[in-house]
Structure formats: C-alpha cells, structure tokens
Amino acid sequence: MGMMNEKRTTDFEKLKQEMRRGVIVLAAMSQLKQEQYGYSLIKNLKDKGFDVGQDTLYPLLRRLEQQELLDSEWRVDDSRPRRYYILNETGKEMLRDLKTAWREQQEVIRSLLDEIE
C-alpha cells in the first residue's frame, strides 16, 4: 500500500513537471518586460508562486537570446558584474502571440475538464 502511494506520488510529480516544462518560457518571458538579472528573475518568479531552478532558467535565457528574443548586457551593479536581460521588440511580439495561444489552450482545457465534472 505504502509503495503504491509512493509510486503514485512519484508519477504525479513527474507528470506535473512535464506539464510545467511547457510554460516556463511563458513565465520567464512575462517577467522580462523589465530588465532583470538571472537571480532576481528566479526570486521574482518564486515570490509570485512559480518555482524555477537556476539549472533550468539560465540555459533557457541563453536559448531565448540565441533566438533573438532577448537582449542582454553585463553591467557592474553593487560593485559586482551582473548580466541583465530584457525582451526586445521581437520578444515582445512573441510574448503577445504566446499569451494568446496560452489563453486559447486554457479555454480548451477548461472546457475539456468541465466535461468530466
């Protein structure tokens, strides 16, 4: 019985992670209309209820920059260099499109879930 519960919890965590993986991009981009450095972005997302680790976020920021959706620059702040990221115009447009797509998906999922209630 205990093992069954343990397996169920593990499976649930795996599926939840899988579900979240797709929306991390949207969550990160949504906070980058204002300039942020990596650590502040992690803190900001965490404070708003979206927990994301540095091992996921930093590589994601690099990918978004390679896709030319973000601009970044190193700046000395508090006597320490930090890399600041911000959405550029293409990034903002992409965020708008992603937001629309997300809302549509949300509606579809909502109606699908309503069917089973």
Next chain:
Amino acid sequence: MKLNRSARDLLDRYLLGVKRELTGKQREDIAAEIESYLLDLLEERFPKMEEITELQIKEILQEMGAPRKVAAQYSSQRYLVGPRLFPAYFLVLKIVIAAVIGALTLSTIINSVIGETINVWLTVLEYFGTIWSGALSAGGSITLIFALIERFGEGKEIKEIDELQEFKLHDLPELSAEDKEPGKIGLSIEIALGIIGIAFFTYVNNTGGFVPYFLNPQAEMEMVRLFTDNFLQYVPLILALAGLDLTRSITLLVQGYQSSLTNWWQICTQGAHVVLMAFLIKSLPLITLDAFRMIGGADVDFAHLESLANTGIAIGMAVGIVGTSIDIIRKVIREIRNPSA
C-alpha cells in the same frame, strides 16, 4: 560581502571545473554568469556575514552539484545517433546484419560441403564465432558511419536518409495467416511429432544405429543396423535442434501468439537445420542395408536399394536446403520490415 582566500580558491576551482566541461566561445561567459548567481545566492543566504568562508561556499556548491552536471545544462544533448537518424540507422543495421549473417551462413555451408570437415562441433563453433565477429564488425561500421553523419550532418538535409524514412502506404504490413493466432491443433501435432522424434533418435543413439526387425512374427525380435556411423555422429545435434523446435512450439502454444522472439528463434533453428542437412549430404551414406543383405531370402538387390535410398535422402535434403533457405530469407525480410511485438 567578501570571500576569504580559501573560499575564493574553492569557488575558482569550481568555476574552472565548469569551464573545462564546456566548449565554444561562450564558456567564459557562462562561467561568469554562474559566478554571479553563486555570489547573489551567498549574499542572500548569509546577509550578515562580512567574510564568506570555505564552509559557506562548500554548502552552496554541494547544492549546485558537480561542475559536469551544471555545464551539461548549457550543452545541447549529445547523441552518438540522434532521434532524427535513429529509425534509418536501426533499419540499415538490421538489414546489413541479416545480410552478413546470411552470407556467412551460405559460405559456411558451401565450405563444409566442398571442403574437408575435420570436426563437426569445431565447424559449428567456428560458424558461430564467424557470425559473432561478422555481425559485430558490420554493426560497428554502420554505427560509426551514422555517428559521423550525426556529427557532421547536423542541421543539414540528407536526401537518402529522408527517403529511407519516408512513409509509403505500400510499406504497410500485409495481414498474412502468420499474423493470426497460431493454430492449436497444428502446434499440438508439432509437439507430439517432436516428442516422438526425440524419443526415436535417443533410442537410435543408444542402440548404435540398430532398430528392431521382425522377419517372422512368431520368431524372436532381431536388431538390425539401419543407420551408419556417419549419421550417428550428428544425432546429438539433431536432438538439440529437435529440442529447440519443441520448446518453441510449446512457447507458442502457451503464449498464444507469434512474437519477435519466437520468429527469430524459428529463423535461427531453420538456419541450423540447413547447416545440418549440408553436413548430412556430405557424410553419405547415412543408412545401410547390410543386415538385410545378410538375412537374405528375398530376391532383392540390397546394394542397389541402399544406394537408391541414400541418393533419395540426399536429393530430399538438397531440396530441403533450398526450400528452407528461401523460407529463411522471406522470414528475415518480413521480420526486419515489420517486426513482431
């Protein structure tokens, strides 16, 4: 916030470890960003400390994990043969290995029929050794070629590979009788015949090729030699193959469907049957009618009859070799293109 000397050294060693795991122009930049993150983390975790010591650095580095793991997050996943090429790689691998095994089997059969066979078991062992090394080197070469395509063809369109993976409706498997449930009656007959065969050849092996002969129903049973020593040397192999066939039939009867395992099992035993038949042809005569000649009585030319019987067996087995080989090729192609579950 300041780091003392040993803490700074430890952090620098960690960052060096990360850099060594990274390639490309961005490695310095990535390491600098990780350092920036770690310093932010230290500042938040130990806000009141004027000087950070090795102890605090150790704590956060342990949380971060090994430099290799951290660096791996920044590298794109590396494959020997990636998901794009894998279906084509696997198809080519199966075709080439099947072709190599087929060619080596054929060459072993031809060699054993034409050449001088010193020891059957040695030839069989040599055959399996050749197959193993042949399949391994063919598999290795194919893997190496695809690994090179993966490495240097990244992002490029490869027409031949794309064509190989293209979906064509006529490639869909045919629903043949073999896809259906194996017939229980047929399998039961196969099992019964298998048991009778094993019992008979075990008996022949124990009697040294002699079988009971009743010249006169009222007289005592006589034993006459029917099988030659040439034939008897193959009886253990015949028994082993009959055992494999029997086990396969029982497996099919129990599981109730054809699986990849039972199909390949059949292909392998059929291959072994072909080799065995080739050896048997080479070892003629397999049966002797000497004993009947000595018994006499009937006006029959036993020498001629013996030669006729052995020739008949040889022709039967030659036909068997051709038929079984064609069946093996057909089954191999079928199993490669549309593998069973």
